[in-house]
Amino acid sequence: YVFVHAGIDPAGPESTDRGTKLWLRIAPDEPFGYGKLVICGHTPYRSPVEGPDWIDIDTGCGKLAAAPLTALLLPERQILQG
Numbered sequence: 001y002v003f004v005h006a007g008i009d010p011a012g013p014e015s016t017d018r019g020t021k022l023w024l025r026i027a028p029d030e031p032f033g034y035g036k037l038v039i040c041g042h043t044p045y046r047s048p049v050e051g052p053d054w055i056d057i058d059t060g061c062g063k064l065a066a067a068p069l070t071a072l073l074l075p076e077r078q079i080l081q082g
Contacts, residue, residue, distance in 0.1 A: 001074060006042035007054075008032055026056060039072060048072070048079050 002013055007024030009016040010033035025043050031052035032038050041058030048070055049056045059081070060067035068081040 002034065002036050002038045004038060004040050007040055008034055008038060010034055026051065026054065039074075 002008060004013065004016075004021050006022055007016075007020055007026055009020060012034055013021075023042070026032075026040070028049055028051055032054055034053070036053075038054040040054055040056050043056055044058045044060035044063060044067070045056060046064075046067075047059060055072060055077070057070045057072050057079075059070040061069040071080040072078070073080055
C-alpha cells in the first residue's frame with residue numbers, strides 16, 4: 001500500500017514532487033500506475049470511490065454538511081464511517 005494525501009506519479013512516492021502529493025485531483029477511471037494500491041483523499045466524494053489502483057476515502061468530513069469521517073480497514077478493504 002501507499003498512503004498519500006492526494007496522489008503520486010507512476011515512478012513512485014520517492015519520485016513525486018510535494019505539490020502532487022498534496023494537490024493532485026483524481027478522476028474515477030484514471031490509474032496512478034505505480035503497481036501498489038494507493039489510499040488517498042483530497043478529492044471529496046459523497047462516499048468512498050475505488051479506482052483501478054487506488055481508493056479515495058475523502059468523504060468531505062469537515063467540508064461538506066453532515067459528511068462522515070471515513071476510514072479503511074486493510075487488508076479487508078472494509079469502509080468504516082462515523
